[in-house]
Amino acid sequence: MKTVHLIQHTHWDREWYFTENDSRTVLYYFMADVIARLEADESLGPLVLDGQTVVLEDYFQVAPDNRERVLKLITAGRLLIGPWYTQTDFLVVGAESITRNLLLGMADCQTLGSRMPVGYVPDSFGQSAQLPMFLAQFAIDRAVIWRGWCEHDVASSEFIWRSADGSSVTTAVLPWGYGCAKWLPTNAEEAWRVLPGILQKQAKFSASAQILLPNGNDQSPFEYGVPAMLDTLNEQQAEYRFVRSDFSRYFQALEGETLAEFQGELLSPKYMRIHRGIFSTRMDIKQANARLENFVSQQLEPLLSVVWRLGLPYPQTAVENIWREAMKSHAHDSIGGCNADRVNAMVKARLTSGQESASQLFELNMKMLAEGIDARQQGKKIIIFNSLPYERDGRVALTLYVPGTDFCIVDASGQPCRWQIVHEEQQDMSVIVQELSNSTTTVWYRKCTLLLEAKALPACGYQTLYLQEDCAAGFVATSGEISALENGWLRLTLDEGQISLLDKRSGKRWEHILQLVDGGDAGDNYNYSPPEEDWRVTSDGALTSATWQRGTLADTLTLNWSIAAPVDQLARQQHLCNAQLNVSMTLALDHDRPLLDVQVSLDNTLRDHRLQVEIPTDIGEMFHFADQPFGLIRRENRPQTLAVWQQEQWTEAPASLWPMQSLVMMHNQSHGMCVVTEGLREYEIPADKPATLAITLLRSVGWLGQANMPWRPGRASGMVLPSPDSQLTGPFHCHFALLPLHQGPDATFWRDVENWRTPALGWLDSGWSRFKTNPHGKSFPSSYSLLSWDTPLHFSTLKKAQNGDALILRGWNPGTSLLSSAAPVAAGDITPVTLAETSLCALQKTVSACAPVSWRIQPAKEGKSDA
The missing domain is CATH 2.60.40 (Immunoglobulin-like)
Known part of the structure; x- marks a missing residue:
């Protein structure tokens, strides 16, 4: 007999095709119903409040008088809250934001009465390889996830998931999503007509006789009649035993099972879409978020x-409020930009x-x-x-x-x-x-x-x-005429409108770098979609001016292009250039640094298109590296599953479109190329150019969701709503740098990356x-x-501790090798702590790849100051 764990829950999108004002109004009535039914029938519950405490923050704004009633249900274990403040994205949002999300979620749970000790991630568009590390740092050793898993990654839907630093969590997948058992009939006979099919699918990849049955959906009413219906089914059949459960009880039942192990990220869209296009949708929102995250954590704090x-x-509450408002824009839909235009405007307004x-x-x-x-x-x-x-x-x-x-x-x-x-x-x-x-x-x-x-x-x-x-x-x-940008490491030249870059250290020369390529986009806010017959235009032959300038500290080359291009998808189909894409690019070569700084400005007059800058690397390896929260990850240039996705009828193509925090590179032992960006979150390894890094600068689309796209067949994602603001017409600016590698990413290279960032x-x-x-x-x-702190680790933040008059200093290992790192030197007592700011027993003299290191600095008594 299989044991079926009924998990009653709600999934609460604060905004999407509706606004946060809409959802807060619905929440008022949803919670009133939940409270009344739980109070009236003590056999009901527990109910999972979507793993995010912001739901209650929103509710208490409209119903403060019910706070004590809610706290009583939380304390009794009948409403399960946390561990997150908001259900954050993990691939676009930064490491400090993810850390603070758990930190503030933990603080809320302490105030409200309890914390669900499970890393519940029901709807993130793909799973970061770092999730086990984040959870482990907050003393959470169990996770429940949905999107991104398939049997090509790990055969069973329950497994031990390890991060590169050695952290691990016991993980369960909801293979058919959090809504697979939504809206169940309360009549046992009617329910039994649909439940066997649901349970067979739920158990298809299970490594045990324990089955999760999530009962709930987006902003749906509490299905209070389901538990009694399942009690009736227990009396009428012997194949399944239904129990009123929660995730903790489910994992307790899993103890003793031998589970497979897995390490890496989960980005497979076999059973459910992960929407790879969100890495570049509404690039203005991505840039605003990166600018805010970096400024607060690395400058203001x-x-x-x-x-x-x-x-x-120290205005701690003011800073915390900035973080909370930013995190309200960090949910998968919100930061993904896959929303109605009105919502995207609100997301950007919060960040601004x-x-x-x-x-x-x-x-x-x-x-x-x-x-x-x-x-x-x-x-x-x-x-x-x-x-x-x-x-x-x-x-x-x-x-x-x-x-x-x-x-x-x-x-x-x-x-x-x-x-x-x-x-x-x-x-x-x-x-x-x-x-x-x-x-x-x-x-x-x-x-x-x-x-x-x-x-x-x-x-x-x-x-x-x-x-x-x-x-x-x-x-x-220093001033005067020059014909090349040159310092002790690099030399950049322009020949017939094409840029070449020489690394003097290795003698490696890259031809035709920084080519602008504009192609069609027949997709929507969720996914880039190549038109069935794309017609691309490039910056070749479109250069209108080149201005060289010698400077005291850096030399610059300003290039202006006027690229004849199709104004929209119809014109592109007709190979009609009826618009101009005017782009200015300023290249700056510092006299004292081996990197090329690149500023791009344009006036976007086109629609339904994607603008990329292509950077050849001339590297013949089959893999490359990009940064992820608190670390670096190695990826295939061309995912092997591209060969099977259509045959296996995946929901979406596992295209070679990837997220990054700010960095992507290809290299071998002798040379390589790295691109570091300021707020650009997407890159592609083109199928026909496997040694090229194509950085997405801008993606313009006009629909929230569309159906029947080549890389995403079938139904539309989200809602089929016009989204004209997502065309991002008007001025656009972006900033990135090229750092050629010489003999691999050594300490000097990583120091140059950090100083630029x-x-x-x-x-x-x-x-x-x-x-x-x-x-x-x-x-x-x-x-x-x-x-x-004389360390090869990269700086993450210096801030006041969440509790107490102390400071928290944090760094992280940016590379793939073990690093040695001493303790910081500062006045006061210095102790190592977790991301949760709890004490560690032992000092760490070495730091694993993909690992953060945090220190608590307690000022000496005479150095204390009231906040």
Whole structure:
């Protein structure tokens, strides 16, 4: 006899083709019904509230009077909550966001009464290889997942899933989804007509006699009559024993079973679509999210940590609110962009609002920091902040407003700093300074965007420079004509409109790099779909201008293309170029770094298309590497399952379209090519160019869902709704870098990657401020370092601990090899902790691939400051 574990649940999309306002209203009535029925019948329950505490946060906004009733049901184990704050995506969203999601979910569960100790991921569009690591760090050793699994990965639907760092969780798959037993009849005879078929499918790949029966669906009412119906079936048949259960009881029943082991990611769309197109849908949302995640975790929180130790308050709740609002945009539909236009606008608005709040916190804390610094030189203070835990030289982007032609920037000893103007324009200062807005005279200043050279920046700290107006620069600026971008490592040339790059270290030359390729997209917000007969146009022959510029710190080449292209899918079918795609690309080669910085700007006037930039690697290997949350993953260039997906009737093609956090590379022992991006999350290995990295810059489609696409046959995903905003017409900008590899990804290479991804930031104390604050009366040094951590690990964050007056410092192993790493050096007690910020028993002298390392730094008593 097989034991069938009834799991009653709801799956709660906060938004999708409907808004969060819609779902919150429905939630009010859903929860009122659940509470009333659980209170009226103590035999009912437990009910799984979708594994995310934001459901209750939303509910308490509209029904605060019911809070105590809900807490009583949670404490009694009849409502199961957590462990997540929101049901987050794992492939597009960043590592710190996933960490904070579990951290805030855990905090909510502690407040509300209990936490479901299972990593429940019912609807993520594919599963990260790092999920077991994240769960294990939060003392969760069991997971339930849906999309992405098939028997080509691991034969059974129950298995031990290991991450590369050695973490493992016992995992159960819902092979036919969380809604496979939705809307069951409450009449036993009627139910028995449908249940055997459901149970046979559920047990098809099972390694045991335990079967999961998830009963619930999207925003569906509580099916309170099902348990009694199953009790009746227990009396009428002997093939199955139905039990009112939950995931914990199910896993207890699995104990003693010998389960297969698996390591890796689960991206197989055999039984259910994983929608590979979401990695590039609404690229503006992806960029806004990456910008916010990186700024908060790697710039704002470190700055707040520094000034907190200097005596200023740490606005912890304000920062937590930024994270919570961002996480409301991190669900699979939300961050995927596979929503109605109105919802996508709300998703982006949350991220934009978070960026505004984070930027204002950064500005005000820089202002308060500058206020307390005793000036060493004449002039306006410029604070250069280095969040990385080691001393470094940097190139700092800085915007200045100066009244005259000349200005000088000096360090604390009065020595001039070098800089070069990247862009300059006239600025009406009444737009910037509120005090000038009522003046009858326009005050014009020069607005100068600079690249500033900063030397010996303190680790996790700052130094102060000074802007002296109406003074000579103090150095001889470099300028003049050039015909190539060249430094000690690289040489870039342009020949008949085609770009070539030479790595002087290896002698390797790449021809025709950075080719723009624009093809049709007959897909929707869920999936890229190649048209049945695609017609691609390229940047070849479309170059209209090339401007070379010699600079003091970096040389640049600005290329402008006017590419004749089809305006929409119909024109593409007719091979009709009835529009222009105007693209500008600025290539910058720093004099002191072996990387090529690339800025792309365009005016998107086309519809139903995909724009990629192709970068040949000339690598003959069958695999490549990309980054994932807290690590690197190796992938096949061409998935082997492409040979069988149509024959086996998969729901979607396992195309060679892949997610990345920010990095993808191909290399062998002698040379290679790496692309690092700022918010671009998708790359492709083209079937006809297996040694080429095609980075998706922009994807334009006009439908939420469509049916019968070549790579996704059958029904439409989501809703068949027009989505004109997803065409992303208008200005678009993106930023990435090329880093040629010499003899593999060594420590120098990884340091270059980190320095590009996490630049030092500059801030000018102009004396003008949108908001004023009273003097705080504190005094700060002109240069300061909070701590140092001389490590090959990459910096993840420095922030205040979730609980207590301490700091959390985190890094992670970016490569595939074991790394040695000492403890950080800082004032106070330093202890290793998990991502959950719980203490570890032993120090780690080595760090596995794909592993994070976190430290709790407890200030000495005399160094403590109230938050």
